[in-house]
Amino acid sequence: xxxxxxxxxxxxxxxxxxxxxxxxxxxxxLALAGGTDIMVAxxxxxxxxxxxxxxxxxxxxxxxxxTRDGIDIGALVTHAQLIRHRExxxxxxxxxxxxxxxxxxxxxxxxxxxxxxxxxxxxxxxxPALAVYEARVRVRSSRGGRELxxxxxxxxxxxxxxxxxxxxxxxxxxxxxxxxxxLFRKVGTxxxxxxxKAVAAGLLWTDSGGSVRELRFAxxxxxxxxxxxxxxxEFLRGRRLDKGVVSEAARLLEEDVSPISDVRSTAAxxxxxxxxxxxxxxxxxxxxx
Amino acid sequence: xxxxxxxxxxxxxxxxxxxxxxxxxxEDWGLTGTKEGCGEGECGACTVLIDGEPAxxxxxxxxxxxxxxxxxxxxxxxxxxxxxxxRAFAEKGGAQCGICTPxxxxxxxxxxxxxxxxxxxxxxRALSGNLCRCTGYKHIIESVxxxxxxxx
Numbered sequence: 482x483x484x485x486x487x488x489x490x491x492x493x494x495x496x497x498x499x500x501x502x503x504x505x506x507x508x509x510x511l512a513l514a515g516g517t518d519i520m521v522a523x524x525x526x527x528x529x530x531x532x533x534x535x536x537x538x539x540x541x542x543x544x545x546x547x548t549r550d551g552i553d554i555g556a557l558v559t560h561a562q563l564i565r566h567r568e569x570x571x572x573x574x575x576x577x578x579x580x581x582x583x584x585x586x587x588x589x590x591x592x593x594x595x596x597x598x599x600x601x602x603x604x605x606x607x608x609p610a611l612a613v614y615e616a617r618v619r620v621r622s623s624r625g626g627r628e629l630x631x632x633x634x635x636x637x638x639x640x641x642x643x644x645x646x647x648x649x650x651x652x653x654x655x656x657x658x659x660x661x662x663x664l665f666r667k668v669g670t671x672x673x674x675x676x677x678k679a680v681a682a683g684l685l686w687t688d689s690g691g692s693v694r695e696l697r698f699a700x701x702x703x704x705x706x707x708x709x710x711x712x713x714x715e716f717l718r719g720r721r722l723d724k725g726v727v728s729e730a731a732r733l734l735e736e737d738v739s740p741i742s743d744v745r746s747t748a749a750x751x752x753x754x755x756x757x758x759x760x761x762x763x764x765x766x767x768x769x770x
Numbered sequence: 771x772x773x774x775x776x777x778x779x780x781x782x783x784x785x786x787x788x789x790x791x792x793x794x795x796x797e798d799w800g801l802t803g804t805k806e807g808c809g810e811g812e813c814g815a816c817t818v819l820i821d822g823e824p825a826x827x828x829x830x831x832x833x834x835x836x837x838x839x840x841x842x843x844x845x846x847x848x849x850x851x852x853x854x855x856x857r858a859f860a861e862k863g864g865a866q867c868g869i870c871t872p873x874x875x876x877x878x879x880x881x882x883x884x885x886x887x888x889x890x891x892x893x894x895r896a897l898s899g900n901l902c903r904c905t906g907y908k909h910i911i912e913s914v915x916x917x918x919x920x921x922x
Contacts, residue, residue, distance in 0.1 A: 486786035486831075493787070493833055513831075520790070520829040521810045533788065537834045561823065585899020586877060587814055590823040591830070673898030674812055 484523040490532040497539055497621075500648060505623040508645035510534040514557055514596035517588050542595070542650060545569070551656045556595025556649040560607075564589065573654055575610040575682045578665040578769055582606050582680075585673045595649040601639050601706075602676075606667060608707035609682035612699035617653045622646040628653075635706035660684040664762045665769045668754050670745070677702045678746035681758045693717040698762070700755055702745075703738040712736045713759070727763045731756040772836045776801070777845040787833030791825075792816045794832055795842060803843040803872050807901070814900030817873035818842050824880040824899070843872035846879060855879060855917040864913030866904035873900050878914045888918045 492510060494500035504510065510532035513519050522528050536542065542555040547568045554563070560580035563569055570577045583589055583597070583606050597607050598618060608631075616631040620643055629642065636642050643649070662685040669675030680701040686694040696717045698710045712733040720726050740751035761767030772783040776799065783794060795801040795818070807815030809828050816827040819841040847853035855878050858864065865871040874897060881896035893914050894907075902910060 484788075484790075486789040489786070489788040491787045491831075491833055516829050516831060516834070517811055517826075520831065523788070524790070524809045524828060533831075535831070535833055538836075584811070585814065586880065586896060587817055587824045587826045587899040588811060590820075591825050673895075674901075 483526050485526070485529045488529045489523075491535065492532065493535040493538055495538055497541055497650070500534065500536055500539055501621055501623045501646075503534055504648050505646040507532050507534065512536055512599060512648060514593040514599075515559060515591035517584065517592040518596070518600050518602075536648070547572075549656070552654050554594055554652045554654070556598075556651055557593045558595075560584075560589035560592050560594070560597075561586070563594065572656055573610070573614055574769060575663055575665040575684070576607060576614065576654070579607045579610040579667075579680075579682065582665075582667045582669075582672070588674075594652055598634060598652070599641060599643070599649055601635050601637075601641050603638055603705055603707075604677045604680065604702040605707065606677060606680050606701065609680055609699035609701045610665060611652070611654075612707050612709055613682045613684045613697040614654045614657060615697075617655075618649060619651045619653060620647045621650050622648070626650070632709065638705045657684065658686065661687045662762065662765065663769050664758070664767055666758050666767065668758075676745060679703055679740075679751045679755050679758070681755065681762075683759070683762045685762070687722075690721075692719055692721050694719075696763075698759060700734075700738055703740045703751055703755060705739075708737050710734055710737045710759070717763075722763050727760055730763060731760050734759055772832055774835045774837065775839045777841055783832050783835075785832065788831045790828055791818070791830040791832060791835065791840070792827035795827060795840075801842050801844055805869050805872055807869060807873075812901070813870070813873075814877060815870050815873040817876040817900065819876060819880055822880070822883060824877050826899075841876075841879075843875055846875060854920070855882070855914065858913040858917035859910070862913040862916055863909040864905070866902075870900060870902040870904075874902065874910055874914075878917070881914075882918060888915065890915070893918070 492503050513533050513535045542557040544555045546553050560583045563580045611631050618629045664683040666681045668679045683698040685696050688694050696714045701707045713730040740748040742748045795804050805815040807813035811826045811829045818827045847856050877900050
């Protein structure tokens, strides 16, 4: 079955207050931003009869602003906007790099950061970067607002902890200290228009003696939701990155992920590729400039 | 009523707001230059420009286009007066079966206007959302390269 335009109830609020009111009144309405996922489902006939809350008219949620402390990215900011944003590229280059691997230019120009998060795919390409930058997701409903640490946004495959009537308003990234090493890496069948087999982001700070002060490393497509490598991160704190330590970190990676075999890859390949990326990063062979 | 500009001409749309741009273009306005390949945002055959940025017309509901400026392959040139990209595709063998060609041209046009990189890598990135099953891409990339460098 194809999408039937006549079967849809279509709501297009003009300002945030109207959007939050409608979201409260119609909690079953599907929030639509850039449409790069929803329209695929609709074209296949999977959303016929649904109500759609189209947020694309809310220009207030389409802005990026930087402060000394960080950057605020409106939920409707597109991947293309983020790729072009000079301050994001300077302060949060892993997010800019991630956005450049989402779909192709057409998808990047329509798809939004808020939509990417709300869609909650296990393979969301921006999620490892948002995880290592320790993003905070600001949500609102007609009853008020709250802020979710990025690690607490996802409930499972395609599910978030947003309550009915809540909408993502913006994403805040605190400004991190300049890392000594950083990495974004996506493993897919091809460079563009491919869903990740595995996707990684890492930030590393070392002290003058070469010991690890802090590692933040996150993997996507390796579990129902994006995962920080808490075990490996904890283990590496204060250690020098010699061969044995790197091997132990790669071994510990397994404890924070649960890869599956599916149409895109196998669990074994995903694990091996992720471990190789972590090793390469810790050994200084893999880096994002 | 949704009011937009299509190839510089004002259009009013009164159909269901969740109809797709590609259907309005092809069915309502007879602009059949834009092709539907996959209908799921993978192939780029339906690429048009919306406010100057490339978009898959199969993924855009009409309701999002009030006040928008849409450009399709019909705006690039005419058979008598091809634009530079179209001429390069014709001269360098950039088109075979032709289904992907309008989308390739529009993605390349977006890249040209954005003053994107003119080297092979830059062109490949600009065309990375467009699939071609005939040419192996070589002649397409050469066509865009020639057009961007202004060679005949």
